[in-house]
Amino acid sequence: MADAPGRPIPAPLVNPETAPFWAAAREGRFLIKGCTACGRSHWYPRAICPHCFSDRTEWRASTGLATIYSVSVMKRAPQVYAIAYVTLDDGPTMMTNIVDCDFDRLAIGDRVRVTFKPAEDGTPYPQFRPA
């Protein structure tokens, strides 16, 4: 529930390829990768486009708005949490968590919006909350 203490989020293991994402996240900006060769966006972010295999990829600002593609609420855990795939309005579908919500009312098709929550090392980690 909204006021319950959240599940501790393991710190993401950042590497040079993805450092710009996490730098933007610290400024509250949610970036995805897109490709100037084929025009498509992808997730998770890569230097080489997984759609057309071009190296002409760039970081793009996402609207952060998405729709739940699938969701599962983990009941057998110290703190109940929801894992989901959400389809970004920008195109790609990504694995994430749904937070700040009533877990029993989550449904496929729900509209959600990105929110950054601090991981255990303080890194802002992208999750989604009801829009």
Add this chain to the structure above:
Amino acid sequence: MSIKGKAYVMGAFEHPTRLAKDKSVAQLHAESALGALRDAGLTRDDVDGYFCAGDAPGLGPLAMADYMNLRLRHLDSTDLGGSSYIAHVSHAAQAIALGKCSIALITLAGRPRSEGHSGAVPRLRGADAPDTQWEFPTGVATVNAYAMCAARHMHQYGTTSEQLAWIKVAASHHAQHNPRAMLRDVVTVEEVVSSPVIATPLHRLDCCVVSDGGGALVVTSPEVAKSLARPRVKILGAGESMKGQSGGDVDLTYSAAVRSGPAAFAEAGLTPSDVKYVSLYDSFTITVLIQLEDLGFCEKGRGGAFVSDGALISGVGRLPFNTDGGGLCNNHPANRGGITKVVEAVRQLRGEAHSRVQVKNCDVALAHGTGGMLGSRHGSATVILGRE
């Protein structure tokens, strides 16, 4: 070039243990190897090819090959998670067909039960994997990754928890005849759907067991096979593939079996209607349902209706599956069930399954594995075997 008829499964062994607190993983591999070689009527010194996957301790195949003091001319440690050992049967047949070896040993073993593993607890599998920084922090475990597939299948096709439960019910009907099965009580649909929810929409009884154990297979050339006393199980066809997130084009309702299955059927020159018995990977009930659809036993989206009303129970339904009780009730050694899928298919083709579950005139069997995680990225391997 085809592997059809180029190799035979002549030895198959399922380690009897389900809890091995007093044994090492290497020991379980070697005991399984010994069991399969004895079953075939061969010895360690006959082995010239060795296959294992990530459950084998040490670097690739090296530590286990050295532990067993094998003299080899072919090694392969392809790792497709729990489906590895089904791919190994195919790879062994390929190597034998090319003359790279003539007696191939495949082993699997592990003790996740002794070590306290749970499919509900997230485990870091490779800090350097490119997906890890994005996905491990979500708390993706095993059960909730598969649960998302079930949730989407339900949403898209109207599949119900009761339909999924029929898969566990069928496995339990088989397990009651297996004295080594961890769960031998026959369960009802009502009992499955009223068991505690682990990760919505999957219940405790939608999940496989966590067991220690192991298994091994011996695959030989036709010449060696003909020299042995055991019934010959011919490798007719095989296929393998993988499926991931396709750069964000995620579709959780199908698996890479849509590629491995047709490849295996094409090589065998057979269709799903020719198959008398199936061993299907049953990490969770949803795994079985999606594989049945993808392998062509029913239309996509119709798996729920297909499995209902005992359709998978031997002697009762249209397609007997996992007659040893499967991972759902019997055994899921090393959290990688692929080898037990081949072992039970071999028992069926030899006529050596328990009499209460033996499929009559079982001349063609299919074994299929899904390894890794259906909900993120997984390998699929299919093998079609025939009685000679």
